[in-house]
Amino acid sequence: MDGGGLTVNEHxxxxxxxxxxxxxxxxxxxxxxxxxxxxxxxxxSTTMGIAVLIPLTFTMTxxxxxxxxxxIYNGAMYGGAIPAILLRIPGTPAGIATVFDGHPMALQxxxxxxxxxxxxxxxxxxxxxxxxxxxxxxxxxxxALKFGSAEVFWLAILGLTTIAxxxxxNPVKGLLSxxxxxxxxxxxxxxMTGVERFTLDSIYLISGIGILVFLTGLYAIPPxxxxxAKAMLIKAEDLKRGNTGGNEPMPWRRLFPVxxxxxxxxxxxxxxxxxxxxxxxxxAWSEARRVSKHSDEFGQGAPEGLAAAECANNADNASALIxxxxxxxxxxxxxxxxxxGLLVHGLLPGxxxxxxxxxxxxxFMLSMLVTSVMLxxxxxxxxxxxxxxxxxxxxxxAPMIIGMTFIGIYSIGNSLFDVAxxxxxxxxxxxxxxxxxxxxxxxxxxxxxxxxxxELRRSLLISRGDLGFLFSSPISLILVTLILLMLLTPLIKxxxxxxxxxxxxxxxxxxxxxx
Amino acid sequence: MVLVVASAIGLSIVLDYPDxxxxxxxxxxxxxxxxxxxxIVQCLASGELFVESRPAIDWVVVRRxxxxxxxxxxxxxxxxxxxxxxxxxxxxxxxxWLLGYRNIKGIVLGTVIFCTGLYLIFVxxxxxxxxxxxxxxxx
Numbered sequence: 001m002d003g004g005g006l007t008v009n010e011h012x013x014x015x016x017x018x019x020x021x022x023x024x025x026x027x028x029x030x031x032x033x034x035x036x037x038x039x040x041x042x043x044x045s046t047t048m049g050i051a052v053l054i055p056l057t058f059t060m061t062x063x064x065x066x067x068x069x070x071x072i073y074n075g076a077m078y079g080g081a082i083p084a085i086l087l088r089i090p091g092t093p094a095g096i097a098t099v100f101d102g103h104p105m106a107l108q109x110x111x112x113x114x115x116x117x118x119x120x121x122x123x124x125x126x127x128x129x130x131x132x133x134x135x136x137x138x139x140x141x142x143x144a145l146k147f148g149s150a151e152v153f154w155l156a157i158l159g160l161t162t163i164a165x166x167x168x169x170n171p172v173k174g175l176l177s178x179x180x181x182x183x184x185x186x187x188x189x190x191x192m193t194g195v196e197r198f199t200l201d202s203i204y205l206i207s208g209i210g211i212l213v214f215l216t217g218l219y220a221i222p223p224x225x226x227x228x229a230k231a232m233l234i235k236a237e238d239l240k241r242g243n244t245g246g247n248e249p250m251p252w253r254r255l256f257p258v259x260x261x262x263x264x265x266x267x268x269x270x271x272x273x274x275x276x277x278x279x280x281x282x283x284a285w286s287e288a289r290r291v292s293k294h295s296d297e298f299g300q301g302a303p304e305g306l307a308a309a310e311c312a313n314n315a316d317n318a319s320a321l322i323x324x325x326x327x328x329x330x331x332x333x334x335x336x337x338x339x340x341g342l343l344v345h346g347l348l349p350g351x352x353x354x355x356x357x358x359x360x361x362x363x364f365m366l367s368m369l370v371t372s373v374m375l376x377x378x379x380x381x382x383x384x385x386x387x388x389x390x391x392x393x394x395x396x397x398a399p400m401i402i403g404m405t406f407i408g409i410y411s412i413g414n415s416l417f418d419v420a421x422x423x424x425x426x427x428x429x430x431x432x433x434x435x436x437x438x439x440x441x442x443x444x445x446x447x448x449x450x451x452x453x454x455e456l457r458r459s460l461l462i463s464r465g466d467l468g469f470l471f472s473s474p475i476s477l478i479l480v481t482l483i484l485l486m487l488l489t490p491l492i493k494x495x496x497x498x499x500x501x502x503x504x505x506x507x508x509x510x511x512x513x514x515x
Numbered sequence: 516m517v518l519v520v521a522s523a524i525g526l527s528i529v530l531d532y533p534d535x536x537x538x539x540x541x542x543x544x545x546x547x548x549x550x551x552x553x554x555i556v557q558c559l560a561s562g563e564l565f566v567e568s569r570p571a572i573d574w575v576v577v578r579r580x581x582x583x584x585x586x587x588x589x590x591x592x593x594x595x596x597x598x599x600x601x602x603x604x605x606x607x608x609x610x611x612w613l614l615g616y617r618n619i620k621g622i623v624l625g626t627v628i629f630c631t632g633l634y635l636i637f638v639x640x641x642x643x644x645x646x647x648x649x650x651x652x653x654x
Contacts, residue, residue, distance in 0.1 A: 059641050172554050176518070179547045183525075186540060195536040197529075221587070228583035228614050229576050395616035396625045399586055399607045406590065407599050407633055411643040416595045423591050427584070453539045 006358070008138045015362035019370065024067045027060065028367055031068035032374045033382065035075020037389050039082075041397070042089045043227040046076035047333045051219035052401065054212060054341050055408030062345040063363045069341050070367040073334060074375050077277065077314045078122035082386055085114045085306075086241050094277030094313035097285040101298065101305030108301050111241035112383075113248050119379040120250075121259060121307045125314035126372030128263035129270060133318040133325075133365050136271075137354070140326040144351035149458040150470045152350075154479035156452035159329035161486045162273045164441040167333070171490055173437045180432075181445025184209055192457065204417045213409060213418045214425055214446055215340045218439045219333075220405040221426020226433075228398035255307045258288045262308040266315025271322050276332050277313035284312030318368040325361065326351055328448060333440040339447055349447070518551035579614050586610040598648035603630050 006014070018024065038049035049072050057065030080095035085102035098118065105114035147155065160178050168174030187198040188208030199205040262284035269280035288308035289298040298305045321338065324330040328350040330339055339349045345360075347353060353361050379386070409422050429439055456470075463469030470476060522544050529540035586606060593602030607629060608622045616622065637643045 056636065056641070170557070172550050172557060176547065176550050176554065179543050179550065182539070182543045183547075186543070190536045193533055193536045195533055197532065197536060197540060225580065225583045225587075228586075228610075229579045231579060231615060393611075393616055393618070393621060393625075395614040396607070396611045396622065398583060398614065399590070399610035400625070400629050402587055402590060403599075403603045403607060403629070404633070406594055407637055407645070410594070410599070410645065411637055411641065414644060416646075419594060420591060423587055426587070449539070456538065457535075 008134075011138070011358050011362045012134070012366065015359050015366055018063050018359055019067070019363045019366050023061065024064045024363070024367070027064045027068040028071045028371050029374060029378070031071025032075040032371050032378050033071075034068075035072035035077075036079035036082075036375075036378065036382070036386050037075075038072065039076030039079020040386050040389050041079075041392060041394075042083050042087070042390075043223060043230065043394055044397075044401075045219075045223060046073060047219045047337050048223045048401075049076055050334065050337045050341065051216045052405055052408065054216070054337075054344060055412050057341070058344065058412050062347060062357075062360045063367070065341065065345055066360065066364040067367040067371070069338055070364065071371040071374065073317055073338070074122075074126045074314065074368065074371045075378070077126070077317055078119060078310070078375055078379060079386065080313075081118035081122065081310055082115065083390060085118060086111060086387065087390070094281055094316070095309075096278055097281035097309035098306060098313070100285060100309065101300070101302045102309075104299070104301035105303070105306065106241040110248060110301070113250070113303075114306060115383060115387075116250070116380075117255070117303055117306050118310045119376065121255075121262075121310035122314040123372050123376040123379070124259050125263050125266055125311035126317055126375065127369055129267050129315040129318035130365065130369035130372055132267045133322055133368060134362075136319075137322050137326050137365065140322065141351040141354040144326055145355060147351070147475065148473065149455045149462065150473060151475045151479065153452055153455040153459060153470065154476050154483070155327055155329075156448040156455065158479050158483050158486065159273075159323075159327065159448050160441065160445055160452075161483050162329055163336070163444050164438075165486050165489055166273060167438040167440050169436060171487070173435070174441050177432065177437050177439065178441035178445040181214075181442035182449040184214055184442070185446040185449035186453070209421060209425075209446075210413065210418065211340045211343050211443075211446055212412060213421050215337055215443050216405055216409055217422040217425025218429040218443060219337060220401060221423065222430040222433050222439075224398045224401040224405075225426070225430050227394045227401070231395055251303050254304055258304045258307045259311050261287060261291075262311040263315040266312035267319040269312070270316035270319030270332075273320075273323050273329050273332075276320075277316040280316040281309040281313040284308040314372070318365070321365075321368070324349060325353060325365075328451070330440070330444060333438075333443075336440045336443045336447075340443060343447065350451075516555065519548060519555070522547035522551055582610060582613045586613075594646070596649070598646050598651075600630055600634065601648050601650065603633070 034053070035046070035049065038044045039046060050069055053068070053072065057068060060068070077094060080090060081098045081102060084090045084095040084098040085106050088099055088103040090096045090099055102114045102118060105111070144155075164174035164178040165171045168177070183198055187205055189196055189206055196206060265284045265287060266277075266280040269276075269283060285298075285305055285308045288304050289295050292298065292302070292304055294302060294304070320330070320332050320335045324335040324339055328339070330336040342349050342353075347357050347360065405422060406419050409418050410416065412418075432439060459469055460467075471480065526541065526544040526548060529537055529544055532540060590602055590606050593606060604626060607626045611622050611625070637645065
């Protein structure tokens, strides 16, 4: 049972009619197709795709919008496998391990089969992950609902610390990014005292900077500039590899055990904030190689290697949303942008989401499952189309992304100032990326900063200014301990990635370091 | 160093806020100040600031970056003065050409599909009120 008095099953049943309305199904389908295209284009990321397309969802119903976002998320993760297999260029960071065996398969004339294995693995991994989300998120939210203001304050700080520390090689840069977001989140009139903060005496800043303006600027403009600068050239003959083979029998018996293990690895890694699909796929690939009877084939075109990597990076998708939806702590950058999307539609991420907006929340979780299944059909039917998408010239796409971003932002607030802010924030974001400063902590800070401040004030009001109140409950103390532990995790992460690296053959890792 | 100066100035400003409004801003500014100093110390310790041989500058990339940033600025001015679609019809092909894309058929086709698509989505389907295009003023 949850706060609303209904069981999880009843909530799921209540969400089904909404989910399977014509509008929602259509947008889930469109989202999945667009997602595969975005993931398939090297240089474009899932995060960018969602950020650019969120303005289009503004006039949709919340579930249609979230269904489309779910489609983009799942679709893009598979889409990343297409250039990874055909061109040896991972379309998304999570596609790195896909290259190890996917590209050799394509070179050996099994391009079509490699794409099929990637598709089945992605759909399966995504489905398992969505089921995990449906099973784990509601009970976690029920526990989180019992939190008081002090606990929510520490939870927000834990979320910020987690992302700032885990998403950056250097925690100092991650924390600086979080501080940037906190400042942006405080811009405008303080609702409690009426004081203007960080407005630089500009009337345009009195109402603050919208979350959508901020995240679109950070996630849409820098990739467009990068796309223009790198000017990736794709040879037509490389794309022909996608049409080679395909009549070979699928090695189901070899794949099933790999899928079972890799989906569990992906789900578990996804739940850990900051770990990400790239770590999930590398760990799953290493594990598949460790237990395989054909371990010598790994890195030279082993179907199990490809299946493990693709299954795990999609199994990371929905599970990364577990901390995001229940606690307001996104597991990765995409989850941070999805939180922004929720806010745009008036849904405040956190445990209350499951109580106050249950039909939409459960509908969204179910849409992660439905779009994973949809992906299978979309991928099989549109295989040729998705390969030909790689022909789109990056140099023409770059100004188009900028144009799309500008008009999208203007269409929401009818404000040219917002358009200028997007451009400015985009330039700042590009500079941050070049300095290896992660963007996700800034986005999360914009969301969590005002929430943390409100809860801190409430705590101080309840305790009449006694700071000791913040440390008075066992949950608060646990959260404070977790924050301190989180600050130590860079050392643990370094060890984990080192062991994953060791498992990857030396020749392969060297090859990719040189790239 | 810029961050250190900016956060120090920011700190001096937020200290003047009323007590109820300054807890978070002061904490953030102090945090930024400390973190910026730690970052500088890290750079000094790693010798990052004193590397003698820096990688050679790729002038083609620099030129493309200049075009991308320039295009961003021109498009920004364009949408606020001549309208979205007029700007895009002019700037998308020019930017692509300046970046080095030389397929004229591709440029024309791409621009037409892009602008038509945007018009259909934002004007026809979503019915969003966009600024009037310059050539439509008075029409």
